[in-house]
Amino acid sequence: MSRDKPGKIIAGRYELLEPSGEGGMAVVWRAKLIGAGNFARPVAVKRIHAAKGADSHFVSLFEEEARVGAGLQHPNIVQIIDFGVDDVGDYFLVMEWIEGLDFHHWVRSFPRGMEVTPWPLVTAIGVEVCRGLGAAHERVTEDGQVSPIIHRDVSPSNILLGTNGTVKVTDFGLARAMDRASMTRPNVIKGKLAYCAPELITGAKAGPPSDLFAVGVVMWEALAQQRLFTGKNDLEILLSVRKGEIQRLDELRSDLPAALVMAIHTALEPEPANRFENAKSMARAFSSILHQHTEPVDAEPLGRSVRAALERLGMVKQAKASRPSADPAPADPSSVDLSLSDVEIMDVHVSVQDSVQDVPAPISVQKSEPLRGLWSDEDEKALPDEKELPDKSASFELVRKKP
Ligand SMILES: Nc1ncnc2c1ncn2[C@@H]1O[C@H](COP(=O)(O)OP(=O)(O)OP(=O)(O)O)[C@@H](O)[C@H]1O
Ligand SMILES: [Mg+2]
Secondary structure: OOOOOOOOEEOOOEEEEEEEEEOOOEEEEEEEEEOOOOOEEEEEEEEEOHHHHOOHHHHHHHHHHHHHHHOOOOOOEOOEEEEEEOOOOOEEEEEEOOOEEEHHHHHHHHHHOOOOOOHHHHHHHHHHHHHHHHHHHOOEOOOOOEOOOOOOOOOHHHEEEEOOOOEEEOOOOHHHHHHHHHHOOOOEEEEEHHHOOHHHHOOOOOOHHHHHHHHHHHHHHHHHOOOOOOOOOHHHHHHHHHHOOOOOHHHHOOOOOHHHHHHHHHHOOOOHHHOOOOHHHHHHHHHHHHHHHOOOOOHHHHHHHHHHHHHHOOHHHHHHHHOOOOOOOOOOOOOOOOOOOOOOEEEOOOOOOOOOOOOOOOEEEEOOOOOOOOOOHHHHHHOOOHHHOOOOOOEEEEEEOOO
């Protein structure tokens, strides 16, 4: 949002300090909630991109999702604090501020230090992520109705790691708001294809198993230090997800416990029914692997590892230079916008399963610029300037053709 600048005060109480990152739909600012007296609290303010903000239908859906998200309270879910519109009509979502970095940056900090990603920490993070997802999947409303919230956009950048060792999943429901808004407009779905479960490509509805598949991809990539589903463009990635060829993790790393490899490959089963029964049982599986194979992994070593990752990425120095806060924080874990607005449309003939409901129409994909992989040579060259880093995931747009 170009009108936003450091120092700007939104809704009389949120002072923008500096942009912290940018995703497909919004810019996230590190900000300060100013209260009476000297009260101040760090917060994250998410500003919807102008083009999205201009769409009142999208905004009303965003508002609805923010309201639902605000009701989700769990130690592994980023708390939504506020949602509103400022005096010039721009929208904002206020969340708790996580001092640290996202999983994407944490993972890619390891090759810089010539280290493999420590599997006990990845497993411990997996436990916490699954606990957060479990709480959302089993959500019960105030009046006692079971009303699950499916994340739909589990990806490395939506998992935040605190310097104090906390693990929190963010952006619940936002993908749904985008999908639903799009359905009534140009019939566009937006998401991150590389983390998309194969059944979604063939038109099935997102559900708990599709979130678990995404966690499997995130963990596989973290341990393998490479992308799982790759391609030169979104179409190729889509075909790779659909093909479902997944290299065994133990062929790539010999130090992983067999039970961990098995658990991750269970989450990555192509058939949703063959994955874990639910997020909680997946969390329990990872937790028991930790108990059997290592010393307990708690917040202390994880926090230490987050602080070390910030050091390796050179983000602590930047943070100290620009922030009044004493704590280290990511300076600008920004992502490259892989917006596909001006790309050629290419049909993909994806067969729709008999059992599929809800989305009967064939799907076509907009062909994008070639993806810059997470761990490609090109990426490594860009590492000295964190601002130039490419995003961790592909944005994609599937266009549903009217039957
Ligand atoms: N509550 C938060 N506290 C601290 N940093 C945050 C918070 N939320 C987001 N960020 C940072 O801002 C970055 C951008 O977030 P944003 O959600 O806009 O984009 P994204 O996660 O990359 O993509 P997507 O649009 O799919 O969510 C994140 O990667 C993270 O580093
Ligand atoms: Mg996000």
